[in-house]
Amino acid sequence: MTTPPLLNYAYTTTPVPLQINATGAGITVVASNPGIYSNDASTNYVEVTSIVISFGAPGTGGSALTSDPSGITHAAPDGWSVDVTGLQFTFKPPTANNGNRIFPSDGLEFSFSGIAINGATGTVDATVNETASSPGGTPPTFYPPQPREMRTQIDGLGKFPAxxxxxxxxxxxxxxxxxxxxxxxxxxxxxxxxxxxxxxxxxxxxxxxxxxxxxxxxxxxxxxxxxxxxxxxxxxxxxxxxxxxxxxxxxxxxxxxxxxxxxxxxPAPTIDSFTATPATGLAVGDAVTLSWATVAAELVTISPPLDGLHTETTLTGNKTVFPLDFTRYRLTASGQGLNVSQSVVLFPMTPGWTTQTSKAPWAVNQVPMLFALDDILYLYPGQPGSTDNPAYSSPDGKNWLLVNPNTDLSHRTGAALANSGSSVLVMGGIPAGGSAAQDVWATTNGVTWDQITSSAAWSARSGAQAIYRSSKYWLMGGKDSANRNDVWSSPDGNTWTQATAAAAWPARSDFSLVEMGGKLYLFGGNGDSGLLNDLWTSTDAISWTEISIPPFGDESPAARSNAVLYGLSSKLMLYGGTGAGGALNDCWFWDSSSNWVHTNGPSVPAGAANFAATQYNGGNWLMGGSVGTDFGKGVWVYAE
Incomplete structure (x- = not known):
C-alpha cells in the first residue's frame, strides 16, 4: 500500500484528453499544498526534497505514451533543477532561503510539451514519487508532524480516439x-x-x-x-x-x-475587524459595543461568551457588554481546517488612584524600566546584587509573569526610553558597574532586544529623556561630563541628527517629559545650580517656551528630580521625585487656567522614590519605589 503525497497533484493535457497520433501534445502537473498541516500559517508548509514524475515507458503497447521521449521539452518552477532519464523527470527545489518550503499560497507547475502520442488507445500510468515532510502545528489545534519519506501517487492518463x-x-x-x-x-x-x-x-x-x-x-x-x-x-x-x-x-x-x-x-478565513467602542478610558460597568466582521469563515466563536453561555456567534455582528474587570475577548474564525484569531482587551478602571497589587513578584534594584506593547505591560526591575536584567509581563498590573530571566539588554539606571507603539528604544544610561553609554537598543516584543548602535551621534549620557512623535525618536538633555540641553532626532534609532545644540531651557538631567494635546511639556530635574521646578512647553521639540507661574501666593511643586509626569486629557499630573530633603510623595495637577493645584496621590510607602511610570490602556501606571534598601513591589494606576 502506497502512502499518498503531502501535496495535491492534478493533471491537465493538451488536447483534453490525449488523442492517439497527436503531435505536439502537452501534459501539465500542478502541485499544491492543501493547507491542512498546521493551524499556524508560519508552519503550514510542506518541505520538499524531490518530486519525480514519470510516464509509462515506451515500447509497452497500449500503455505507451510516446516512442520518442527525446522530443519532449519540460519546464519547472523558478529555481528548480531537473534530471531526465527517458520518461522519468526528477525535479529538485532550491534549498537556499527555505526555497523548498511549499505554502498553501504557492503554485508549482511542471509542464511537458512536444509529445508525439502513440497510435493505440489505452492508458498511460503517470506516477509521482514525492519525498517531503511537514513540521505540523501546535495546540490547541494539533497536526502531527509528517516525517520525510517517499510517498507515491499513480494516475492513469487515457489516450482516446482522435x-x-x-x-x-x-x-x-x-x-x-x-x-x-x-x-x-x-x-x-x-x-x-x-x-x-x-x-x-x-x-x-x-x-x-x-x-x-x-x-x-x-x-x-x-x-x-x-x-x-x-x-x-x-x-x-x-x-x-x-x-x-x-x-x-x-x-x-x-x-x-x-x-x-x-x-x-x-478564500481562507480572515477577520476583517474586531473592535471595541470605546476601547479605553472605561469606568467599571460602562457600556462597550463589540463589533466584528469576518470573511470566508464557516464558524465564528467569541470567548468568554458574550451571552454568558454560548461561544458560537454570527459571522458578522455586534454586541453591547458591561465589563466589570479586565477581560480579554478572543474571536476565532474557522474554515477550511484553519483557524485565525484576534483579541480585544477591555480594562475598566475606577476613577482616581487604585492599588493593583502590593505584592508583585519582582524586586526593584534601582529605577525600573516600564513600558507597554501589544496590550501588555513590561517591567525591567533589575536584579538586586546581580547584573542580570529579568523581564516581567502583565496584562492587568496584578498578575505578573517572568518572561525572560536575563535579557541581552543590560540593566542600567538613567536610561532614556521611547515607545513608538510597535517598538521600544532604550538609549544610554549607566549599566551596572560601568559608565554612561551611548548605545541604542530596540525591542518589538518586550522580551528580546537588538542593539541598533553601540555609538550614537550624541555623547554618552544618563538622565536624558526621550519620546516618539512625528514619526521620529527624540532624545534631549541628560548628563555626560556636564548637564546638557541639546536635542537630537532619528527615524530609526541609528541615524541621528542634532535638532539644536542648546534648547531654551537650562541644561539639566533627571527631568520629566511628556506629550499632551500635541505639545511637549518638560519639568524640573538636576540643573547646574541645583534642583529645578520650572515648566517648559514646545510644539516641535526644538523651540521651547517657559510657562510662568504667578508669584501671588499660588502653590507650586517643590524643585525635584526624577518626578513622574503624566499627560491626561486636559491637564498634567506630577507625582513624587527626589527633593532637597529626600523622597517626595506629593501629587499635583496643572492646566493653563488654574496652574498648579495640590491633589491626592497614591497610597505608596512613606519615603518611597525611584518609581517607574507609563501610560497604558487609558490609565496612568506607577510601579516600584524604594525606601532605603527596601525595594518596592507595588503597582498603582490612576484613571480620570
Whole structure:
C-alpha cells in the first residue's frame, strides 16, 4: 500500500484528453499544498526534497505514451533543477532561503510539451514519487508532524480516439463564499461506448456527485450543490473544491479514462475587524459595543461568551457588554481546517488612584524600566546584587509573569526610553558597574532586544529623556561630563541628527517629559545650580517656551528630580521625585487656567522614590519605589 503525497497533484493535457497520433501534445502537473498541516500559517508548509514524475515507458503497447521521449521539452518552477532519464523527470527545489518550503499560497507547475502520442488507445500510468515532510502545528489545534519519506501517487492518463475531445469545463462563479453555489458547465464530443461522472474533491475526500451513462449528450450544465438532486448540506462548498469531469471509454476490452478539472476557490478565513467602542478610558460597568466582521469563515466563536453561555456567534455582528474587570475577548474564525484569531482587551478602571497589587513578584534594584506593547505591560526591575536584567509581563498590573530571566539588554539606571507603539528604544544610561553609554537598543516584543548602535551621534549620557512623535525618536538633555540641553532626532534609532545644540531651557538631567494635546511639556530635574521646578512647553521639540507661574501666593511643586509626569486629557499630573530633603510623595495637577493645584496621590510607602511610570490602556501606571534598601513591589494606576 502506497502512502499518498503531502501535496495535491492534478493533471491537465493538451488536447483534453490525449488523442492517439497527436503531435505536439502537452501534459501539465500542478502541485499544491492543501493547507491542512498546521493551524499556524508560519508552519503550514510542506518541505520538499524531490518530486519525480514519470510516464509509462515506451515500447509497452497500449500503455505507451510516446516512442520518442527525446522530443519532449519540460519546464519547472523558478529555481528548480531537473534530471531526465527517458520518461522519468526528477525535479529538485532550491534549498537556499527555505526555497523548498511549499505554502498553501504557492503554485508549482511542471509542464511537458512536444509529445508525439502513440497510435493505440489505452492508458498511460503517470506516477509521482514525492519525498517531503511537514513540521505540523501546535495546540490547541494539533497536526502531527509528517516525517520525510517517499510517498507515491499513480494516475492513469487515457489516450482516446482522435475524434473525441472535452472542449470545455468551467464553473461560474469560480470563487464563492463558504456554503455558496456554483454552476458547472461542460461540452464534449459525443462518442459511443462512453459514460461520464462528475466528481468532487474537498480536503482529501473524493465523492461522485452524478453519473451519466452511454448515450447521454456530453453538453450540459449543473448547479452545485443542487437540492433538487438530493445534495445534502454536508456537500456545501465550504472550502476550495476541485470538480472533475471524468469520461470512461470502452473499446475492445480496454477501459480508458480521461478527465478535466476545475477548482472552485473559497478564500481562507480572515477577520476583517474586531473592535471595541470605546476601547479605553472605561469606568467599571460602562457600556462597550463589540463589533466584528469576518470573511470566508464557516464558524465564528467569541470567548468568554458574550451571552454568558454560548461561544458560537454570527459571522458578522455586534454586541453591547458591561465589563466589570479586565477581560480579554478572543474571536476565532474557522474554515477550511484553519483557524485565525484576534483579541480585544477591555480594562475598566475606577476613577482616581487604585492599588493593583502590593505584592508583585519582582524586586526593584534601582529605577525600573516600564513600558507597554501589544496590550501588555513590561517591567525591567533589575536584579538586586546581580547584573542580570529579568523581564516581567502583565496584562492587568496584578498578575505578573517572568518572561525572560536575563535579557541581552543590560540593566542600567538613567536610561532614556521611547515607545513608538510597535517598538521600544532604550538609549544610554549607566549599566551596572560601568559608565554612561551611548548605545541604542530596540525591542518589538518586550522580551528580546537588538542593539541598533553601540555609538550614537550624541555623547554618552544618563538622565536624558526621550519620546516618539512625528514619526521620529527624540532624545534631549541628560548628563555626560556636564548637564546638557541639546536635542537630537532619528527615524530609526541609528541615524541621528542634532535638532539644536542648546534648547531654551537650562541644561539639566533627571527631568520629566511628556506629550499632551500635541505639545511637549518638560519639568524640573538636576540643573547646574541645583534642583529645578520650572515648566517648559514646545510644539516641535526644538523651540521651547517657559510657562510662568504667578508669584501671588499660588502653590507650586517643590524643585525635584526624577518626578513622574503624566499627560491626561486636559491637564498634567506630577507625582513624587527626589527633593532637597529626600523622597517626595506629593501629587499635583496643572492646566493653563488654574496652574498648579495640590491633589491626592497614591497610597505608596512613606519615603518611597525611584518609581517607574507609563501610560497604558487609558490609565496612568506607577510601579516600584524604594525606601532605603527596601525595594518596592507595588503597582498603582490612576484613571480620570
Amino acid at each position: 475524434e473525441f475531445s472535452i472542449q470545455s469545463f468551467s464553473a461560474s462563479p469560480a470563487a464563492v463564499a463558504p456554503g455558496g453555489a456554483t454552476q458547472l458547465a461542460w461540452v464534449a464530443t459525443t462518442i459511443a461506448n462512453s459514460s461520464f461522472s462528475l466528481i468532487r474533491t474537498y480536503q482529501g475526500q473524493v465523492e461522485t456527485i452524478t453519473q451519466h451513462g452511454n448515450g447521454t449528450p456530453l453538453s450540459a450544465t449543473d448547479t452545485y450543490p443542487n437540492p433538487g438532486k438530493g445534495d445534502s448540506s454536508k456537500l456545501r462548498i465550504n472550502g476550495s473544491t476541485t470538480f472533475t469531469l471524468q469520461v470512461v471509454f470502452t473499446s475492445g476490452g480496454d477501459v480508458i479514462q480521461a478527465q478535466d478539472q476545475f477548482t472552485v476557490n473559497v
